[in-house]
Amino acid sequence: MNNVLKLTQHEFRDLLRNPSIIILVVLPIFMSKVIITVMDQSGLNFMLLSTWILFAQVMVGIMITGPGLIEERESKTFDALLISPLSKGQIIVAKGLTVLILSLLSQTIVFLLNYGLSWAFWPSLLYMILGGIVFVEMGIIIGFLVNSSQNGSAVSSAVMIIFFLVVTVYEALPNWTYPFFVAWPSIEISQNLNSILKGDGLLLMESLLLPLWIVGLSLWISRIGEE
Amino acid sequence: MIQLTEVSKSFQKKLAVDRLSFSVGKGEVFGFLGPNGAGKTTTLRMMTGLLQPTNGEILINGMNISLHKKNLHAQIGVVFELPNLYARSSVRDNLILFADLYGVTSNRVIEVMDSLQLLERQRVRVDSLSKGWKQRVLIARALLHKPKVLFLDEPTSGLDPNSAALIREYIKIIKTEGTTIVLTTHDMHEAEELSDRVGIMHAGRMVALDNPQSLKNDYGKAEIETEYWQDGEIIKTSWPLADEATKDHIYQLMTSGQMISLHSKEASLADVFAVLTGSELS
Numbered sequence: 001m002n003n004v005l006k007l008t009q010h011e012f013r014d015l016l017r018n019p020s021i022i023i024l025v026v027l028p029i030f031m032s033k034v035i036i037t038v039m040d041q042s043g044l045n046f047m048l049l050s051t052w053i054l055f056a057q058v059m060v061g062i063m064i065t066g067p068g069l070i071e072e073r074e075s076k077t078f079d080a081l082l083i084s085p086l087s088k089g090q091i092i093v094a095k096g097l098t099v100l101i102l103s104l105l106s107q108t109i110v111f112l113l114n115y116g117l118s119w120a121f122w123p124s125l126l127y128m129i130l131g132g133i134v135f136v137e138m139g140i141i142i143g144f145l146v147n148s149s150q151n152g153s154a155v156s157s158a159v160m161i162i163f164f165l166v167v168t169v170y171e172a173l174p175n176w177t178y179p180f181f182v183a184w185p186s187i188e189i190s191q192n193l194n195s196i197l198k199g200d201g202l203l204l205m206e207s208l209l210l211p212l213w214i215v216g217l218s219l220w221i222s223r224i225g226e227e
Numbered sequence: 228m229i230q231l232t233e234v235s236k237s238f239q240k241k242l243a244v245d246r247l248s249f250s251v252g253k254g255e256v257f258g259f260l261g262p263n264g265a266g267k268t269t270t271l272r273m274m275t276g277l278l279q280p281t282n283g284e285i286l287i288n289g290m291n292i293s294l295h296k297k298n299l300h301a302q303i304g305v306v307f308e309l310p311n312l313y314a315r316s317s318v319r320d321n322l323i324l325f326a327d328l329y330g331v332t333s334n335r336v337i338e339v340m341d342s343l344q345l346l347e348r349q350r351v352r353v354d355s356l357s358k359g360w361k362q363r364v365l366i367a368r369a370l371l372h373k374p375k376v377l378f379l380d381e382p383t384s385g386l387d388p389n390s391a392a393l394i395r396e397y398i399k400i401i402k403t404e405g406t407t408i409v410l411t412t413h414d415m416h417e418a419e420e421l422s423d424r425v426g427i428m429h430a431g432r433m434v435a436l437d438n439p440q441s442l443k444n445d446y447g448k449a450e451i452e453t454e455y456w457q458d459g460e461i462i463k464t465s466w467p468l469a470d471e472a473t474k475d476h477i478y479q480l481m482t483s484g485q486m487i488s489l490h491s492k493e494a495s496l497a498d499v500f501a502v503l504t505g506s507e508l509s
Contacts, residue, residue, distance in 0.1 A: 085330075
């Protein structure tokens, strides 16, 4: 555990030395403030806070983890870690934890900047963490399966857009489509956040499906690691 | 110290390493030679536990690398062919990370940096260093925890002659400390200068293994190189030293005044390599 924290600390410092990482963390904060303000002033009920929290999750989680891991594999710094006392699992946890912290930082600022500190923050934090983990795990899978940085950025962008877009369009579709969409983690997160922010509390099925995603993705990562 | 028994590695249907068996003794410097694609790096990656052999077993210090990976990783150091350092971090930060992971004191980090003349550049970001300096950082990182076995993959590849000479001198110092060293190289002179024994790989197989002098005796041939005038042109020719006819050729050229120069040429590892693999190497 001690070694995981040491690597996490190093990863954190290393990521913050990269200007493009700072942009990825700050972009959801900036966009959420501008667009939510515009939506409020024009009286439109679209692109709500939950959407921007999700945007921070997918943007930071997938776009930093995936291409970052591919870069490490290409430059072979990953090999250097593999022959250190760290196990494969510890390396993955340290890398995931680093991005999860950045994801939570971005999501928290999006929340506080647009909604202020209220009771709703604490239950929302649970979904920020769960959603953060899901998209970091997706980034890790992309990082292990894709072989070049260029392809990695393209695949990460495509996955990010799909998971983000589905949230912005599914409400316009007929109600009977919901059981299909509820299987998407981005829908589960945004539905729960919307419900919390409206004061309706947590949604049972949407909440139970998220840990299933986390477990499923963890098993997938573990299998890739073994291969 | 290191024992490979019938080790093979296949990637899908392609056999990269074919039933390799050899051992490396404690404190020995073992040079791995072979053309690109011969299987040297694949073998090195299997010996360091980064790749799992398809067949066979690799023992280091009596332990199977596949079964005792982390235990053995504490005893080995690896200098990779690529400068796989954290480019945005300083020299010191790169070393401190691994020192922390290995539980090495900061005094040891300073000691290693000092031995490789890195102290003055310890605050410099790695991405602004030349390849020679990066190579020193790689060696420093591999030596932090005082490994019993050091693996060096092309340690002087792409370096200027001064940096290469410095790295070679440092390898000799490590050797005197009793560290077992396995190095891969394309440089025949380097292999000859540093290695106690040399293994030549070709198409995934070990085609020769012995000390450099024995390999030269077995596979090389000493020659006489001559330059002489003939019909107004300078001709360069080599004749086998051991051949009876050679002395007649030379006598005739010398007495006729045609001879310009005459040199004896010892067999080199490059000659051995050419004989064994059918191709010349740098």
